[in-house]
Amino acid sequence: MNLLCPDVFSRGIAFSPAGHTLAAACGDEDGTIGLWDLTAPDRPDRGGTVKAGSSVNALAFSPDGRTLAAGARDSAVHLWKGADTDRPTRLGNPLKGPTQPFISVAFSPDGTTLAAGSADHSIHLWNVTHPKTITLLGRPLTGPGSQVTDVVFSPDSRTLAAGNSDGNVDLWSLPPTRIPGAGGNVASVAFSPDGRTLAAANQNATVSLWNTADPNNPVPRGEPLVGRKEAVNAVAFSPDGRTLAAGDSGGNVTLWNVADPGRPVRLPEPLTGADGLILAVAFSPDGNTLAAAGDHENGRIVLWDVSDPTEPVFEAGVSGSGGKSVLSLAFSPDGSVLAAGGDGSNGTVGLWSTEQPGARVGKKIDQPTATSTWVAFSPDGRTLATGNSRGVVTLWDSTDPHHLTKRRGKPLIVPGGSLWSVEFSPDGKTLAAGGHIDNGTIHRWNVTDPDDPTPIGQPLTVETGFVAVLAFSPDSRTLAATTDDGVATLWDLDVESSINRICAASSGALGQEEWKRHVVVPPYDPPCKKS
Incomplete structure (x- = not known):
């Protein structure tokens, strides 16, 4: 499949959650992003093309597949709505961040939060619940690592993992329910x-x-x-x-x-x-x-x-x-x-x-x-x-x-x-x-x-x-x-409610062997009782 990025390498690709759309960013200074309809994977159909105006480093689709985010060299995240159509359009103004480029982006699975990792080792979070009024969500997260090369949310949207160029991964526990x-x-x-x-x-x-x-x-x-x-x-x-x-x-x-x-x-x-x-x-x-x-x-x-x-x-x-x-x-x-x-x-x-x-x-x-x-x-x-x-x-x-x-x-x-x-x-x-x-x-x-x-x-x-x-x-x-x-x-x-929710999510992860390895004393007492 030719991504039609003449004389330059592709800088990022992303599938929509349903797998029907592929976004591919060229490495040009205009930040060209091509969209492909993969409803029939053996016959990919070229859709619309959008330009960020700056070289694109990372792409991500929202969980519903309708919004596309692009982290760019101009220290901004660019958004388009209608990414699952052949006529995508800009969604508001670019989201400005640090002085360094954004090199990773991700939407939370619940669709309420957009995270963008920067070359200055910070992570910016935005509230995208209402696409017409996107707002910065608190202060940037800053960890001990180097530039943030990748960000990904846990399935419940409550933990954010950030991969750094120094080879480490930082885990952020987000507020209980935001x-x-x-x-x-x-x-x-x-x-x-x-x-x-x-x-x-x-x-x-x-x-x-x-x-x-x-x-x-x-x-x-x-x-x-x-x-x-x-x-x-x-x-x-x-x-x-x-x-x-x-x-x-x-x-x-x-x-x-x-x-x-x-x-x-x-x-x-x-x-x-x-x-x-x-x-x-x-x-x-x-x-x-x-x-x-x-x-x-x-x-x-x-x-x-x-x-x-x-x-x-x-x-x-x-x-x-x-x-x-x-x-x-x-x-x-x-x-x-x-x-x-x-x-x-x-x-x-x-x-x-x-x-x-x-x-x-x-x-x-x-x-x-x-x-x-x-x-x-x-x-x-x-x-x-x-x-x-x-x-x-x-x-x-x-x-x-x-x-x-x-x-x-x-x-x-x-x-x-x-x-x-x-x-x-x-x-x-x-x-x-x-x-x-x-x-x-x-x-x-x-x-x-x-x-x-x-x-x-x-x-x-x-x-x-x-x-x-x-x-x-x-x-x-x-x-x-x-x-x-x-x-x-x-x-x-409600302590009892919290225990039940954690145990249901952990699927008994702290078993007897893990207890011996990490707890040692006192004797094994399973925190999640089986009914």
């Missing part, structure tokens, strides 16, 4: 009350909905929801799961009817009155009130009666909470109190009455100077957690919120400093705190006895960026975390 945003940072996440849908707020003014019936294999629920033109910073589901609220940087809250999450319907008019970008939204436990707050000169908290979401009514809120920004809102489980954590200009946590809007409940809780604070009530309402940007979490006895003076146990410290989020699990047994040091870090404590909290295992870490917002699934078995690099990550906290 949910790529639709564009820009993922600022907020929220589970629906039935746990079957996760909403993610995107900085490209959209909200992504994911089917999380199987949290280990989330699936997009259609295209991202498009509201107004401003970045979405906060999302929340109503307690009955029929309404989704999305607060944006324009000071508006858009409501969506998500009774059928596969067919969400935007309600006509956005809620206004916040007069500043919105950073937090929260529904009252009965679902009749929606609170929103954010960046405002006096820390305004606005309230709406949303007992009928199609006809929301503006209510008196808190005209001045004492600072310039409110970063966090939390209703007490009985709905009588609204707690607000603010930025460094505030330096306090305030409790406000929902029965007498604007009336303070008890005394404000002072925080260290120039620190921001986040708040969360335990499900039984007897404990209020306050976490500040110095990495200190304090548990307060909130049995009587009018006299919030008693601390429960010693302050919980997040090593290394900063903290951006605190959250109780719905079963009340776990408190999680997310922060940012070198990597995204999540610390967990057992708070079954809130007067004696104890750490749970090692911190959870994620390489894709600093942890910003946390959310537990209703059954407390899954933890979602947003990062500042356009990714939400899910952790399966």
Whole structure:
């Protein structure tokens, strides 16, 4: 078969997954790539031709065979859609990377991620879930090896192998379950009350909905929801799961009817009155009130009666909470109190009455100077957690919120400093705190006895960026975390479920002989019991 690359060698070939299309890159400076129809392998038919504009080093097809990626000498990955047709067309602008050429490319088997290895020994990852809005997925992976000559994903898309020109192979364990945003940072996440849908707020003014019936294999629920033109910073589901609220940087809250999450319907008019970008939204436990707050000169908290979401009514809120920004809102489980954590200009946590809007409940809780604070009530309402940007979490006895003076146990410290989020699990047994040091870090404590909290295992870490917002699934078995690099990550906290999944995937790989070779002591105790 003549690849029709006159006077030059072929620099790369790739078959589509179904084997019906062959892509062949010539070694010319124009980056010529020929496509061949191999439906009848004994009679290959020349299809379309595309040009990258720079010499091509590597080719890869997406799992559905419709997209072709080419890593080129110009330090970019070029994409074409319709690669399985005779008329392929450019897919967006080239994906720019390091200063050195890309010499290897690969799509993950689940089709959500594109990896490209560079001559500068780094690997760039992109979210390609939505081809029209491809975004960089976290920071480049940089290992100890030399230039990355080949990249390949494991069948479950969770491990990336990188072959280096020094003869070594680096293995990268990717975050447990990654949910790529639709564009820009993922600022907020929220589970629906039935746990079957996760909403993610995107900085490209959209909200992504994911089917999380199987949290280990989330699936997009259609295209991202498009509201107004401003970045979405906060999302929340109503307690009955029929309404989704999305607060944006324009000071508006858009409501969506998500009774059928596969067919969400935007309600006509956005809620206004916040007069500043919105950073937090929260529904009252009965679902009749929606609170929103954010960046405002006096820390305004606005309230709406949303007992009928199609006809929301503006209510008196808190005209001045004492600072310039409110970063966090939390209703007490009985709905009588609204707690607000603010930025460094505030330096306090305030409790406000929902029965007498604007009336303070008890005394404000002072925080260290120039620190921001986040708040969360335990499900039984007897404990209020306050976490500040110095990495200190304090548990307060909130049995009587009018006299919030008693601390429960010693302050919980997040090593290394900063903290951006605190959250109780719905079963009340776990408190999680997310922060940012070198990597995204999540610390967990057992708070079954809130007067004696104890750490749970090692911190959870994620390489894709600093942890910003946390959310537990209703059954407390899954933890979602947003990062500042356009990714939400899910952790399966059900130990028994994790063991079963690992054992099913390993097919008994750690047998008695392997145990003797690698473990030695204690005696063989098969980690995966046979039924």
